[in-house]
Amino acid sequence: MEKYTYSPDVSDESDTNEEDTKMVDDPLCNPNRPVKITFEEITSAAYKIRSGVLNTPCIRSHLSALTGMDIYLKKDFLQQTGSFKERGARYAMLMLTPEQRQKGVVAASLGNHAQAVCYHGYQLGIPVTVVMPIIAPIMKIQKCREFNANVIMEGKNMDEAKRIAVALSKERGWTYINGYDNPQVIAGQGTMALEIMEQVQDIDAVVVPTGGGGLLAGVAVAIKSLYPSIKVIGVESERCASYTKAIENGKPILTTIEGTLADGLAVPMIGYNAWETSKTLVDKMVIVKEEWIAVAILRFIEDEKCVVEGAGACGLAAILAGQLDECKGKRVVLLLTGGNIDTTILGRCLERGLAADGRLVKCKVTVSDRPGGISELCKLIGSIGVSIKDVIHERAWVASDVFSVEVKVVCETRDYHHSIELRELLFSRYKKVRFDNFPPKCAVKTN
Secondary structure, eight states: OOSEEEOTTSOTTOOOOHHHHHHTTSTTOOTTSOEEEOHHHHHHHHHHHTTTSOOOOEEEOTTHHHHTSEEEEEEGGGSTTSBTHHHHHHHHHHTSOHHHHHHOEEEEOSSHHHHHHHHHHHHHTOOEEEEEOTTSOHHHHHHHHHTTOEEEEOOSSHHHHHHHHHHHHHHHOOEEOOTTTOHHHHHHHHHHHHHHHHHOSSOOEEEEEOSSSHHHHHHHHHHHHHOTTSEEEEEEETTSOHHHHHHHHTSOOOOOOOOOSOGGGOOSSOOHHHHHHHTTTOOEEEEEOHHHHHHHHHHIIIIIOOOOOHHHHHHHHHHHTTTTGGGTTSEEEEEEOBOOOOHHHHHHHHHHHHHHTTSEEEEEEEEEOSTTHHHHHHHHHHTTTOEEEEEEEESTTOOSOTTEEEEEEEEEOSSHHHHHHHHHHHHHHOSOEEEESOOOOOOOOOO
16 A cells, blocks of 8 residues: 555646755655655554654643633653654654665754654664754753764754755765655654544644644644544744745745744745645644743743743643634643753743743833932832842933932732732832833733
């Protein structure tokens, strides 16, 4: 039985742009003959990887009460290397010929796919080389080296790293494993959906973080093959909205990406196989703002005691931002795809999340420079239970008079309503008060 089917509506002679031609360098990702992954291939992958990949839990979330939805969390960040990427990586490596195994494989990745290939290559005795762009998180780089892989740090972004990896595969005879568009990788990622449908009954929607589209494609095929009524919703960051651009363009197109908290989704172009497989199966694509990703990371830590990276938090971010209100009162599964957030970035994410949530505020207040002026301000702030994190005062740049001083105060409050209380108090006591970037009402917790 054929496990892959070539799309009949895309001709070998179809028009291609320059980027399409470059993609032919990867023999399994030909823009002229994109591959549609079938349900049969996903079930085959599930059988073959079962001994090397965890069947991760999918449990009801404490966030259900906050969001008004019956939310279940598929915790695939509990895999050995901290992400779902192990599924596709292991299946692709199991399907190598003896000769390919002996020569080794090469991959390009910002981190999670690299770690997955390195770990399973180590387990299966296959030599691995990974090309990681210079912006890859330090923690992910170190993890790859721990699995005895050859790590090459080159390329300023994923596009450049990928070109280097493909060139190495041709030069050295290594097998290149695309992290999101290799057909076997897509099939492997789809095994997560098979587990979900066994673990949770009566699902209304599944929300899938989307970067290169491989996970979305595999999950969509598995779900729609068994339960066509379940909504498949993709989510991506506004700073790397490659799938949305593909929808607008009618096919994958190279997209400019910016630095994002969801670094695992920072892929400049959706894979051709992923696009061909998923384009008719996805019910909705949502673009989320960075501040909502930060708030979602914060919520997971506070309410679920889960440390997830930005990519894994995108589903909750879309819900908190009010972009999935049609799912109110329904049963929704969120895919927590990875937990490999760089420890140097986590603190910044939490601070940004607190600020976006209205719990970390910065204001400038002009007070008397006479003895006790600044002390009076601090006492006033403390009188309502607000914690002062930092105080800086300026005299030289206050234009009003020489007897005044501008005090910049960074405060931590209990919640958004507490910040409103602080703002109203300061405005009632001082003539010159300015809040920097005071957030609109966010997803305020309710008891």
